[in-house]
Amino acid sequence: MVVVLFEGVDLLDVTGPPEVFSLARRETEDAAGYEVVLAAGTTDPVATAAGVRVLPDATFEAMCTRRIDTLIVPGAVEVDDRRRVRALTDPAVVEWVRRLAERTRRVTSVCVGAHILAAAGLLDGKRATTHWSTARQLADDHPAVEVDADPIFVREGDVWTGAGISSCLDLSLALVADDLGEAVALRVARQLVMYLKRPSGQSQFSVPLEQVSTTRRVEELRHHIMRNLAEPLTVADLAARLHVSDRQLTRIFKTELGTTPHAYIESARVEAARHRLESTDATLDRLATTCGFGTVDTLVRAFRRRLDTTPTEYRRRFRTGLAG
Structure with missing residues (x-):
């Protein structure tokens, strides 16, 4: 399982899913494939949007020589002087994600990471979601993508897209349930003191x-x-x-x-x-x-x-x- 890292990435996008998968490993011996690798362009520390620096385990190039079970693509945004939010898509990261996806069983995005998947052509002809604040941008930039701004996550075959930042936990629980069954996902949700499981069609916000x-x-x-x-x-x-x-x-x-x-x-x-x-x-x-x-x-x-x-x-x- 590989989590993509790059400068300015949202911290919870990066840390949320691994926490869910770590708890799944505690709950069952069947989760041996849930070891998480943080990958970036280099192995130098990566500064997240929160200012916390994260140390990658491997480079993108190194991961392109391996088979990957699940690729998790987080997102990053910029906010202008008028407080308007826009998702960022670094062309170099987009190209690496495209290459990594070719070696991956299942591709997922967290929050505005959907913009990176779309830029890589991985959402063409598919229904997808993203954070509500950038849904219009996703639809405008990528007309081949059927953007649904409401659900907390959407599954289209082996491509999953998640919505608002905290919904990365809901998406990760759904992945656990898909791999290991509802019972394991329920036990993980208990550890997280979460409601299992918010239906994928539930709105992003109250x-x-x-x-x-x-x-x-x-x-x-x-x-x-x-x-x-x-x-x-x-x-x-x-x-x-x-x-x-x-x-x-x-x-x-x-x-x-x-x-x-x-x-x-x-x-x-x-x-x-x-x-x-x-x-x-x-x-x-x-x-x-x-x-x-x-x-x-x-x-x-x-x-x-x-x-x-x-x-x-x-x-x-x-x-x-x-x-x-």
Whole structure:
């Protein structure tokens, strides 16, 4: 297993996956192939974006003479004076990744590392994800890639792409489950005190973090929605609160929050139901009522649509993940 290193790389992208694989080695003798090699252009220390210097184990050139089980490609970004984020792709690193991938069983990217895979031609014709802040850049720079900014990770055959930085742990757990089974991945998740396992289709971020409005009126409306999830919350009522038409409200939501009013409300209700499933013994009937779904069937359909799981399975997995 090889982790690609280069100047300015995000530190958690580099250290997160090896920690998961290290724990997997403790859990089973079948994980003998999980030894991690950090590879770079030279064996000189590499400065990460956090300022921490990491010492490579080998050079890219040396690794090109070996068979590689899993290639992990982290990412790096630059932020301009207007706080706009842009993924970096060093042509030399891209070329090495292309060469290493030819000798690799499985290729993965963490966060904006997807931009490197795309530049190497490894995502052409494939669905892929990346950190939400650079998804538009990935789509613009590489039109042959089907970019999906929402999931925490995407698998396309032997190519896996991960989303936001902390989702490297979810991606790594999915790799462990794929190799060694759900039971081993569950034990690793327990050691990490994580929920096993966030479905690949789950959104990168929760509703309150994701959709921060830039105008006071929409921000106030957003808080109104969060405080009144059990109420009908029709588009007409919300539009009236802003003194705009239904069509204007939809346009405002798409511009300010990147979604429709209906989709935002459903996401908020699913988020509220998730927290109650994690922390209470409330029945599904009760959750459907208090979170505004109305019926259990509607609650279940929303969970399947948003999280690719059911409320019952979500609760079972979460509590199992905390057990022991």
